[in-house]
Amino acid sequence: MEKRIVTFPRYGKYTEVFKEFFESLDLEVKLPPKLTDRTVKLGAKNSPDFACFPYKVTLGHFIEALEQGANTILTFSGEPTCRFRHFYKTQAYTLKRLGYNNFELYGITVENLVPLVRRFMNKPKSYIEIYKKHLVPAWYKLKEIDKEKMKWSTDKSNIGIVGQPHVCWEERVNFGLEDKIEKLGARPVNTNTLTEFLKERADEKLDNSFLRKFIKFTDKEKWSYREEAKKYFNPPVGGYALASFYNLKWLLDKKIDGKGIDGIVHILPLCCTFETLIEDYVNGFCQEAAVPLLRITIDENNSEANLDTRIETFVKLIKRKTRK
């Protein structure tokens, strides 16, 4: 390969942090264009019909990135996510069948990220240097973003968001869910954060002692919810269902200044096995806690008008309810 041009799917606000990280290591990065109808169409056309939306979107991103000259694609993988960990293999196969030959596609995990990046560099920096000077600052940037996502409001209605990571992160996929809630005058509390996602992964299997120091579950309160949730899923459930489950429980119990959560949005890709599995739990827990619930399923047939109506009504319902 003449010169590596790295690309990866867009993951909402995190995209810029990844880009900066790779660029700080002197790697050339070419982001796929922001998600448009074309991206979705390209992805849907070349994916199995009932593949989930994240599969289609990431494939669409890859095609558009390759068109723009990228040749090294990185995407999330690694245990114990859902089928997502196999996506990069089938997607690479599809791309080859579409006639793209000059590219490499890697599934990245917490563990293989740094060794992989070193392989891309002409003069590889030492592990310690990459960890200390590049990875740790990036980690703190991610934490900063997530702190903002998780912030509760003291005067506005708080609406908790639980669900599958990709649809929770990427604003183009969820039609700007958080912005919409914010514009309608409520506060979105997005519990699905990348740092917690990585901690989830790291907790299961991470031998690297340096990384372990950073990427571990330190939130004791949530830890207890997580342990409690595990009782519901034995053997382990996979996907992000465990996290959605304990985040929901945590949201419903949480009180700040005696004020609890005012509403829950459960967002998932259509046919998502794991989020569908917990649907009844989500319905039941919200009903028991008398907290209104809005479920949004995302796929390429969504119309924004329908979604607008649902979100607008939902937020107004909550605002009226809390006023009385």
Add this chain to the structure above:
Amino acid sequence: MKNKRAYLGIDAGSVSIKLALIDENKNLVSSTYLRNMGLIETIKKGLKEIVSNINNNDYDIRKVGVAGSGRKFIGKLVGADTIETEVFAHYVAAVHNYPNVRTIMDIGGEDSKIISVKNGILEDFELNAVCGAGTGSVIDAVAARIGIKIEEVGDLALQSKQELDFPGKCGIFAQSSVVSRLNTGADKSDILMGMIRALVSNYLTLAKKIELKEPYVYQGATAKNKAIVKALEEQLGHEIIVPEHCDVMGAIGAALLAKEENIETTKFKGYDNLLNKNYETRTIIAKGCENHCELTQIYEENKLIGIIGNRCEKCVSNLENILVEKLK
């Protein structure tokens, strides 16, 4: 002399457009229900009808409220004081008429909803997601397929003597099984009733996260179809209330919401303006950013009065600036 105050509500749905006029005491003065044959035309026609129903000189429209999927467009077109979702409009109208209502049901043309109310407060709601299965358009399609007018479906279906099973989820599959039933000589009334039962059971699966409690109020134009009411009563095991003006409840709700609104002067353009001026739309694809929004511009006598479809303000303010410059 226009001495009576009135409030206009417009519910601009995907299949039909409803207009309702209420007076100071929240009583319905006049209403109309029209098939949506293009929003601008239909609104003009609706206004004409609503005026011809009453003595125009008596009433002075003080406020206007709009609802429905076309609410943003219509809001700009007529100059609305309140723009609310149809869920809210239906809820407000139902609670106004039936303060004790617990469950409000609406099977619309392309969407269907279930709304749960407790002590007069909107508790929860569910709208069909993803596709139009289990909505009124399925009946429309099947009725057209077997050559029956939509208004006659209810009475004919009630004559059914035999229960037939149909798939209720997908309108296309439903139609093909209608064809195969027709080919084996099934009675049209049995086919229609079977279809309606399938549609209703599919509709009620919407309510998985909502507790269904009586009293039930069923509104929307499909409530005029007695066969659907019967199927709902069968499956819920309880009597259902159908309001007298079930087809225009959304518009009544929009009018009630407008009346509640605390404003000094209305933005309403007035009958005469709306009926006599020329309105048209132009659609362009914005190029300002990667969003490529489809912008619909609304023109009144060749003057831009509003833009809808924008996700941010960038191109919209540009367009308006360009326009202002041209006018100078």
